[in-house]
Amino acid sequence: MNGLLSFVPDSPIMAFTVLLLVTLTIPPIFERLRVPGLVGLLAAGVLLGPSVTGLLDPAGDVETLLSDVGKIYLMFVAGLEIDLRDFKKTRNRSLGFGLATFAIPLTGGLLLSRAFGFDWVAAVLVGSLLASHTLLAYPIVMRLGVTKEESVTATVGATIFTDIGALLVLAMCIAADAGDFSAQMVVSQLLMLGLFSIAVLVGLDWVGKQYFRQNGGKEGNQFLFVLAAVFLAAVGSQLINVDKIVGAFLAGLAVNDVVGNGPVKEKVEFVGGVLFIPFFFICMGLLLDVQILMESLTTNLAFTVALVLVLVGSKFLAVLVVKPFFGYGWNQTLTMWSLSLPQVAATLAAALVGLQQGIISALEFNAVIVMMLITSVLGPLLTSRFAGRLVTPKFTKPDQTSLWFDYGETAIIPDDTTSAGPFTVVVPIYNPITQRYLIEMAALLANHEGGHIIPVTVTRAQVHMDDLNLVSSLAQSRKLLQKAEALSQEFNAQAFPVLRVDDDVSEGITRTAREQNASLILMGWSRQGFRAKLFGTLIDDVFWSSHCPVAVARLLAEPIDIHRILVPMKNVSPQAVRTASFAQIFADTHNASVTLLHVSDRHTPTDQIQAFEAALAKVMANGPQTTWDLRTVCHDNPAEVILDVAQTHDMVVLRSMRRRTAGGLAVSDVTHKVIDEATCSLVLFGEPHS
Structure with missing residues (x-):
């Protein structure tokens, strides 16, 4: 040397x-x-x-x-x-x-x-x-x-x-x-x-x-x-x-x-x-x-x-x-x-x-x-x-349940596992701090779609089923479920609590969702929880293995008080459109408004921007008839624009790709920056095969 x-x-x-x-x-x-x-x-x-x-x-x-x-x-x-x-x-x-x-x-x-x-x-x-x-x-x-x-x-x-x-x-x-x-x-x-x-x-x-x-x-x-x-x-x-x-x-x-x-x-x-x-x-x-x-x-x-x-x-x-x-x-x-x-x-x-x-x-x-x-x-x-200048993909008119069940061109889903059952929202209960707002949001969505809520707690299994730690955890889980059921009644939603014992918490959640033919999994997270998620913890694993869409929410206000929802739109791919559709459905539950924000490169031709806006307007017209508008901004720093616009909104809905990297679930640098610095409520929305 x-x-x-x-x-x-x-x-x-x-x-x-x-x-x-x-x-x-x-x-x-x-x-x-x-x-x-x-x-x-x-x-x-x-x-x-x-x-x-x-x-x-x-x-x-x-x-x-x-x-x-x-x-x-x-x-x-x-x-x-x-x-x-x-x-x-x-x-x-x-x-x-x-x-x-x-x-x-x-x-x-x-x-x-x-x-x-x-x-x-x-x-x-x-x-x-x-x-x-x-x-x-x-x-x-x-x-x-x-x-x-x-x-x-x-x-x-x-x-x-x-x-x-x-x-x-x-x-x-x-x-x-x-x-x-x-x-x-x-x-x-x-x-x-x-x-x-x-x-x-x-x-x-x-x-x-x-x-x-x-x-x-x-x-x-x-x-x-x-x-x-x-x-x-x-x-x-x-x-x-x-x-x-x-x-x-x-x-x-x-x-x-x-x-x-x-x-x-x-x-x-x-x-x-x-x-x-x-x-x-x-x-x-x-x-x-x-x-x-x-x-x-x-x-x-x-x-x-x-x-x-x-x-x-x-x-x-x-x-x-x-x-x-x-x-x-x-x-x-x-x-x-x-x-x-x-x-x-x-x-x-x-x-x-x-x-x-x-x-x-x-x-x-x-x-x-x-x-x-x-x-x-x-x-x-x-x-x-x-x-970025390639022709915008064309989409056929989606049916009423496409947000929840149409997971892509290659998906093969039997008829009896899709629209045959009621709309079901699975809500994992593991944090009393986020429980109330999550149940309220789930109730709004379930009532809007004529479905019900399934609050679920997963207690990690022990070698011996009479282990004192297991007994104590089960007692705590029952208390959480009782509170969740009471909150569901308060928000006029039908609830069917599930207490599960499983070797892995994330697998317990996704298996329950699969067994109940869930339409959506709604989870909560804190700022610290998101940072931890990037290194492969509970939320990451649920995102990865779920058969249905997963919405991870950081709610800073009662969902009923969220009136202005911002959805950044990078493109009009089916996955991006379904993220916007989720925001539309949530907005329609209590007459909120949705703003779609597209940040394009400064060099993007005007005709390309106009084609994007026209395609998006056509797609959004097929969704719930909520109040929505589209804003297009030409800027080299999308995160900066999103954070600036988010200051006048109550919630931002972001898309997560269903793909892992060396650091856990894949999110773009823009998404990461927005999550770290946004001061309003946030939802990270992901779906199978995205």
């Missing part, structure tokens, strides 16, 4: 601790600066590497192992995140665009490298690095509500072809560099790769479904099966002389259908997102030599700049080629271009393999890193600009 850090112990535990601390602290700092967190991880790796502090050794056992595991995990998650249902819908266009955005950048990179004097193997490898792309900006199109737009799904599907193609070219380059390249070798390698792909895609899918069917309730075993499948596929790819990242990507595609969007997938992504993938980016930074990096930006500047320009230009040329065949407009075309720009997952993994195999030099590797940094920032910025 270098001078000042010579006192730091050189041990595996020390290296692991440093990696953990960097992963914990660095990404949030860079994200506050509106720079992707992965850029911060790379920068931290450079600072900790041998060219600066020497605190970590890229050749160390811990660093090497975690880098390999992270690389495998990154490619596995890339395959896991591809929605195969959307891919099947647009497979022909995905194939067409995939071929274009693979072949054109590959050719451009090859010609550029040959012009700079690279040998053929290195030139082909550099070309393959440009041929793939990473869906780094996909969360942006999710936030904008345009994931079902055909140009977006075609681009997502094209990722399958570009990544597999790029990894196949990488395998050919490694074989050629080893001197084993021949026509017979290519045919043999393709044949083995084809058989291996079939074995992984078909075999793992079948075995996985059988295993999951036999271990339905054992999430731990299912999680271990997925991990074993990933690394088994990685080892298998090495046995046929293909890099392990190929097997990992195929494993992601194979288990995609097995794990679905359930808790096992969340756990798999959680482990990768929190530990292994960040470790990979840090270890990538360790390989960057500052002196060589500066040399790349000085003596090798021409190649670095040319590489970035060829990538941007060739990706743009690819979308221009398919534009007339697909009949897409410019906004769709530019959205496809922006989504295909970022070069992170397959590019970084393949570049590292090329460096380790000696096919490309450190100078060329650093040029690839510079390209990655530029595209990882440029791609999401362009996506935010162009995807």
Whole structure:
């Protein structure tokens, strides 16, 4: 280790601790600066590497192992995140665009490298690095509500072809560099790769479904099966002389259908997102030599700049080629271009393999890193600009119960579990402070819909059912339910209290809701409770596993006194519309008014804003005939606008996505800021499959 850090112990535990601390602290700092967190991880790796502090050794056992595991995990998650249902819908266009955005950048990179004097193997490898792309900006199109737009799904599907193609070219380059390249070798390698792909895609899918069917309730075993499948596929790819990242990507595609969007997938992504993938980016930074990096930006500047320009230009040329065949407009075309720009997952993994195999030099590797940094920032910025201009989705007129039972296009709900039963609001009772306002709000909703309330308390089970702690808890729960029943009578609502003993409180709530065919779960929280929720506690778990919508309320006044309700509307996706519909129904219970607030980017065209307003007005006209108005504000800081408008309102209704991150339930930075700083009542509304 270098001078000042010579006192730091050189041990595996020390290296692991440093990696953990960097992963914990660095990404949030860079994200506050509106720079992707992965850029911060790379920068931290450079600072900790041998060219600066020497605190970590890229050749160390811990660093090497975690880098390999992270690389495998990154490619596995890339395959896991591809929605195969959307891919099947647009497979022909995905194939067409995939071929274009693979072949054109590959050719451009090859010609550029040959012009700079690279040998053929290195030139082909550099070309393959440009041929793939990473869906780094996909969360942006999710936030904008345009994931079902055909140009977006075609681009997502094209990722399958570009990544597999790029990894196949990488395998050919490694074989050629080893001197084993021949026509017979290519045919043999393709044949083995084809058989291996079939074995992984078909075999793992079948075995996985059988295993999951036999271990339905054992999430731990299912999680271990997925991990074993990933690394088994990685080892298998090495046995046929293909890099392990190929097997990992195929494993992601194979288990995609097995794990679905359930808790096992969340756990798999959680482990990768929190530990292994960040470790990979840090270890990538360790390989960057500052002196060589500066040399790349000085003596090798021409190649670095040319590489970035060829990538941007060739990706743009690819979308221009398919534009007339697909009949897409410019906004769709530019959205496809922006989504295909970022070069992170397959590019970084393949570049590292090329460096380790000696096919490309450190100078060329650093040029690839510079390209990655530029595209990882440029791609999401362009996506935010162009995807927001895509045509607003059209919606059919919803039926009366669509808010409570229409959970999406892919939901399959038997007729006897939907509108056949009465409207039911399940109200978990666990905090006497919030109990009165929650029961009042539930009563307003239940009376409006002609239904009833089910107050529920869940007492955690003990090994012995005569345990004194259990007896005491049950007595306390009965008192809470008696009070809830009395409050329900006060508000003229029919109540059927439920006292439940369960191993897990959140599961007790959601199981009761499922058994009672609940239409809505209404819970309470405090400011402290929300902060705790972000780290995976009760409310988070209920949001995740519930079969019906969940409304989590922080009520600072009696619901009957809430007259002005504010609903921020980012888009007019079905989920966003149902959030607004919830506010409409609540407002209709006591003649309150609803304000829909849309904060658009300053660069959003006027016709796009007008189209949004028209679509929203058409949808809202189908809901309860409450007093409502729409305000559109052009501003770069949505949270600031929402907080300013909220000062003149009694309650804000926000939407929560049903997706977990490393920090718990996913809410946007805007939502987080509004919840932290708003001084009025709040409701966080979420629903299944959102």
